[in-house]
Amino acid sequence: MTDVLVERETLVLVEEARQELLVETRERVQILTEAKQGPRGAQGIQGPAGGTTTITVGGAPLSGHSAVAVDASGLLVEADCTNPAHLGAVLGLLTNAYSPGDQAVVQTAFTVEHVGWTWTPGPVFVGTSGQLTQSLPGGAAFSQVVAHALSATLVLVDVQPPITLA
Template identity: 65%
Template sequence: MSDLVVVEETQILAEQADSSILAEEVKTIEILAVADQGPPGPRGLPGPEGGATLVTVGAVPLSGHSAVACNSAGLLVPADCTNPSHRGAVLGLVADAYSPGDEAVVQTAYVLEHAGWTWAPGPVFVGTAGQPTQNLPIGALFSQALGQALSATRVLVDVQPPITIA
């Protein structure tokens, strides 16, 4: 903490014959010592890597490398472009599989790689049942880019706002 000294002065500006006094109060604050940084606090639990967030998985298990959305309870579910409640609720992709109740790491700005993918360069969209796609399925109610395919096995996750189709 800083040590502070407060000096108060009263300067009499005028004194009247009827015993009234016009005075001005002046406060001066002087800092005598500057505070030093205190000791560091305890280290918190490690969070996800940058470009990710932790969200609890809902009642349905999540497959790895799938698109996810938040349901009305704020829990993760497989994202689906044919489900109107998922419009505006898609968060990103998960790299790993998760069970109900797990804290899942959702990638929101990250390069995700999966040997089982066979992308063509270009946008990757929310498909059905959590599966990312480059071709919207029949019955899609909205289109939402999850990111860009950088190669056949790599996607730069960069979720964009949804576009209503139907």
């Protein structure tokens, strides 16, 4: 159902000195129609779940349940707290293993469970070579919490800003 709204405005100007009368009528037409849902578009490819991002894996395979960083060329590599180049480049955790060139799904805000873990509830840090740890190794260039252990086998991924170590 379509409705038409017509508004009219009349302007009358009288100039007594010249004895003129000017009449101007303005009309504004506005068509109103009821909004309706259009047809469904084509289905796109499935995106990553909320709290994740997808990045291309670099030249080396990556293990599941490890911390990852982005290298200078924008590729995904194992995060390492002893590598100063990884300061500020850590993205999150992987739940699956990936081969070089794969599109890896990186968990950035999610719970991850792994029966092989034996955490004590508390912070989980980036270790060396992608490993997760609850105590920093000697030679660490930075400290960065990437998760919080909720139980022995469950972590909440929550990447925090890094802290540079002197």
